[in-house]
Amino acid sequence: xxxxxxxxxxxxxxxxxxxxxxxxxxxxxxxxxxxxxxxxxxxxxxxxxxxxxxxxxxxxxxxxxxxxxxxxxxxxxxxxxxxxxxxxxxxxxxxxxxxxxxxxxxxxxxxxxxxxxxxxxxxxxxxxxxxxxxxxxxxxxxxxxxxxxxxxxxxxxxxxxxxxxxxxxxxxxxxxxxxxxxxxxxxxxxx
Amino acid sequence: xxxxxxxxxxxxxxxxxxxxxxxxxxxxxxxxxxxxxxxxxxxxxxxxxxxxxxxxxxxxxxxxxxxxxxxxxxxxxxxxxxxxxxxxxxxxxxxxxxxxxxxxxxxxxxxxxxxxxxxxxxxxxxxxxxxxxxxxxxxxxxxxxxxxxxxxxxxxxxxxxxxxxxxxxxxxxxxxxxxxxxxxxxxxxxxxxxxxxxxxxxxxxxxxxxxxxxxxxxxxxxxxxxxxxxxxxxxxxxxxxxxxxxxxxxxxxxxxxxxxxxxxxxxxxxxxxxxxxxxxxxxxxxxxxxxxxxxxxxxxxxxxxxxxxxxxxxxxxxxxxxxxxxxxxxxxxxxxxxxxxxxxxxxxxxxxxxxxxxxxxxxxxxxxxxxxxxx
Numbered sequence: 292x293x294x295x296x297x298x299x300x301x302x303x304x305x306x307x308x309x310x311x312x313x314x315x316x317x318x319x320x321x322x323x324x325x326x327x328x329x330x331x332x333x334x335x336x337x338x339x340x341x342x343x344x345x346x347x348x349x350x351x352x353x354x355x356x357x358x359x360x361x362x363x364x365x366x367x368x369x370x371x372x373x374x375x376x377x378x379x380x381x382x383x384x385x386x387x388x389x390x391x392x393x394x395x396x397x398x399x400x401x402x403x404x405x406x407x408x409x410x411x412x413x414x415x416x417x418x419x420x421x422x423x424x425x426x427x428x429x430x431x432x433x434x435x436x437x438x439x440x441x442x443x444x445x446x447x448x449x450x451x452x453x454x455x456x457x458x459x460x461x462x463x464x465x466x467x468x469x470x471x472x473x474x475x476x477x478x479x480x481x482x
Numbered sequence: 483x484x485x486x487x488x489x490x491x492x493x494x495x496x497x498x499x500x501x502x503x504x505x506x507x508x509x510x511x512x513x514x515x516x517x518x519x520x521x522x523x524x525x526x527x528x529x530x531x532x533x534x535x536x537x538x539x540x541x542x543x544x545x546x547x548x549x550x551x552x553x554x555x556x557x558x559x560x561x562x563x564x565x566x567x568x569x570x571x572x573x574x575x576x577x578x579x580x581x582x583x584x585x586x587x588x589x590x591x592x593x594x595x596x597x598x599x600x601x602x603x604x605x606x607x608x609x610x611x612x613x614x615x616x617x618x619x620x621x622x623x624x625x626x627x628x629x630x631x632x633x634x635x636x637x638x639x640x641x642x643x644x645x646x647x648x649x650x651x652x653x654x655x656x657x658x659x660x661x662x663x664x665x666x667x668x669x670x671x672x673x674x675x676x677x678x679x680x681x682x683x684x685x686x687x688x689x690x691x692x693x694x695x696x697x698x699x700x701x702x703x704x705x706x707x708x709x710x711x712x713x714x715x716x717x718x719x720x721x722x723x724x725x726x727x728x729x730x731x732x733x734x735x736x737x738x739x740x741x742x743x744x745x746x747x748x749x750x751x752x753x754x755x756x757x758x759x760x761x762x763x764x765x766x767x768x769x770x771x772x773x774x775x776x777x778x779x780x781x782x783x784x785x786x787x788x789x790x791x792x793x794x795x796x797x798x799x800x801x802x803x804x805x806x807x808x809x810x811x812x813x814x815x816x817x818x819x820x821x822x823x824x825x826x827x828x829x830x831x832x833x834x835x836x837x838x839x840x841x842x843x844x845x846x847x848x849x850x851x852x853x854x855x856x857x
Contacts, residue, residue, distance in 0.1 A: 307557060307559045308531075308555065308556060308557060308559045308560050309531050309532065309535075309555075309559055309560040309563050310559070312531075312532045312535070313535060316532070316535055335842075335846065336556050336557070339510055339512065339513065340510050340530070340532060343510040343511065343512070343530060343532070344530070344532040344533075347530070347532070347533055
């Protein structure tokens, strides 16, 4: 099983409803926008409740994995990123990327979401390179390659594209809107 | 204001008495939509507990001031929290002890009537799930039919009326709930009877219930005549008790009829089901009181809380018994069926003895409403 990175791990094992959510809500207050929390719970009902709670509060429910008796729920704190203006000028839409994926075997596609988001669902050819690690990881990339950048809604990828361009990458393309509306093939946690 | 605790038995009384009750159900929306506590004069509000963590001010104006309010959740914890908050806001409030978990397991014993030759017929109403079990008592002996997995309730009840359980019978292999029959038979030393055609894969010993088998209880002999009535399952068997009651299993309900598809054999069993309902049942005395293994909606309850009606009333009123056209009948029982019960395959495996899930798992498998009828 892939190791899923979280900024915070919350132990809610052995606690009955409503405590897993009460504790999650509290812990969420101390997270920065966009950060990921792993909630460990043993209450079977926590999966449906965490999911519904995330929907009602606008946080992003990434998924749950079962590790023996323990349920590990992954959530990403809402970031309000949908409202930011995009600045990187070269963009393609999801459909155009889907076409490109069909013809270009060697496409370089960076997924700049958090590794936990990537772990639960990503485009098979995408490489995980979370926005926060980009500075350190970009050396692995070739400055003259055509590089597609994708995230959930097109904003983090916009920032990543700007950053790459700033550092001398010449051929960077942002994919909009990104994974939130992706209807093509993906690789999921349990595939 | 203090918080009161209401038990499942208290709520059941309110349903039987058609009392008013306002239920604040704090489970998540999908669980609430799947099943809830229903009573003729119950009203509901669903607000998940996790939307109330910051306070209950937002819902105060939606709560009535002139009737009892019961907060309900899955297992009690969240409803107790919300009840505390509402109590602090000045309301008189109760929460349901044990939550929906306890509700789904509550059995309410009610007496259906006396048997002509002495003895009584009791019905155990599993009010939260719609399962009905029966105890026939005569002269210190008892036979139990379609018992659910809350085995202590039956054993304790028999003790309380001074009866010894000597026979345990299932009308068919259940797919919607876990049978307690085998366990009760083991604990009490009673004989466990099953229809052999439903029991071909079971992993334990049983006595085969076959056409015209008579099971006799008590010295004054109450006969339980078994007769083969396939349709819901291939082995489905009905019982006539004391020439007064027809225990129809999942073949005939009060407002509907059984579905033939839970073992994946809808097309094959349609004609069996029709034969049973339109010929075999027709040949019986229409004065028999039909006692089914399930009720679907709360309006099927009689005023005393029992579920049962005369066969002639059902022949007059039950739509499923009044479809002259065979094709139309076939369509009704094979098309547009409600979703299959939660975990019905696993439940069948458990009832065959092929699986032995822990209690918590059994509970989870049974969650949700009963769906043994065609509509």
